[in-house]
Amino acid sequence: MRNYLDLLQDVLDNGAKKEDRTGTGTISVFGRQLRFDLSKGFPLVTTKKIHLKSVIHELLWFLKGDTNISYLKEHGVRIWDEWADENGNLGPVYGSQWRAWETADGRHIDQITNVIQAIKKNPDSRRHLVSAWNVGEVDHMKLPPCHFVFQFYVVEGKLSCMLTMRSVDTFLGLPFNIASYALLTHMVAQQCDLEVGEFIWSGGDVHIYSNHLEQVKTQLEREPYPLPKLVIKRKPESIFDYVYEDFEFEDYQCHPTIKATVAV
Ligand SMILES: Nc1nc(=O)c2c([nH]1)NC[C@@H]1CN(c3ccc(C(=O)N[C@@H](CCC(=O)O)C(=O)O)cc3)CN21
Numbered sequence: 001m002r003n004y005l006d007l008l009q010d011v012l013d014n015g016a017k018k019e020d021r022t023g024t025g026t027i028s029v030f031g032r033q034l035r036f037d038l039s040k041g042f043p044l045v046t047t048k049k050i051h052l053k054s055v056i057h058e059l060l061w062f063l064k065g066d067t068n069i070s071y072l073k074e075h076g077v078r079i080w081d082e083w084a085d086e087n088g089n090l091g092p093v094y095g096s097q098w099r100a101w102e103t104a105d106g107r108h109i110d111q112i113t114n115v116i117q118a119i120k121k122n123p124d125s126r127r128h129l130v131s132a133w134n135v136g137e138v139d140h141m142k143l144p145p146c147h148f149v150f151q152f153y154v155v156e157g158k159l160s161c162m163l164t165m166r167s168v169d170t171f172l173g174l175p176f177n178i179a180s181y182a183l184l185t186h187m188v189a190q191q192c193d194l195e196v197g198e199f200i201w202s203g204g205d206v207h208i209y210s211n212h213l214e215q216v217k218t219q220l221e222r223e224p225y226p227l228p229k230l231v232i233k234r235k236p237e238s239i240f241d242y243v244y245e246d247f248e249f250e251d252y253q254c255h256p257t258i259k260a261t262v263a264v
Pocket residue numbers: 050051054077078079080083143169172173174176258259260262263264
């Protein structure tokens with residue numbers, strides 16, 4: 001995960017001071033890319049401990065099409081608590097757009113089912129896209145999607161994924177986002193009988209919050225460990241049948257947790 005640490009250093013070196021919606025203040029750069037060869041290990045940050053349980057349950061929750069935090073709460077995941085209303089609802093966020101994008105004529109489109117069918121039927125297609133940026137519904141979401149579009153690509157029996165984020169909390173959010181989409185790529189590859197290729201991450205406003213600077217410095221003093229390996233213990237019937245216990249991360253060696261406050 002040296003490239004992740006290089007990105008943190010890049011933002012420290014080149015970031016301009018920029019105010020933001022939360023009032024916290026950031027340093028920010030615009031437009032960056034990271035590439036991870038998924039066959040060389042699972043891209044999980046090792047210079048602090050990543051709470052994998054939150055990453056896995058959040059992804060399973062997206063895939064269910066769920067937009068209420070009750071499932072997350074039942075599994076001890078608190079990362080969305082600050083954004084939910086008094087009933088636990090977040091509005092039509094990721095899960096809703098991924099599984100039930102509402103069209104003008106009242107139909108609901110399951111983008112995840114469709115993209116997997118398309119990858120199986122027509123791997124060469126250049127239209128393997130899933131978008132969470134539903135222009136007509138963004139204003140009803142408690143937080144407009146940060147990771148808002150992803151594309152799959154198949155060549156030589158390998159599945160790659162490219163993700164675009166409009167806004168990136170480089171210290172807290174990004175390690176989660178990389179792990180989440182790497183995991184999704186492994187799952188989709190398994191469902192489509194493909195090997196994994198690359199995960200490519202692109203970010204628009206890539207920032208470090210002013211109250212994460214000490215934490216970032218601590219992290220940059222640490223030496224990364226070799227990447228862990230993901231083992232998926234069985235092949236479920238469909239992309240929607242994975243459970244938490246299906247995933248095992250072998251040899252995840254990491255430095256201790258670094259605490260930080262999330263900007264709301
Ligand atoms: N400012 C901000 N940054 C984000 O990364 C973010 C948002 N807002 N809003 C929506 C979601 C929620 N996400 C979050 C929220 C909190 C953590 C967090 O506090 N992580 C801690 C502890 C994780 C845990 O114990 O589960 C960490 O050390 O990684 C991570 C991602 C990602 N998103």
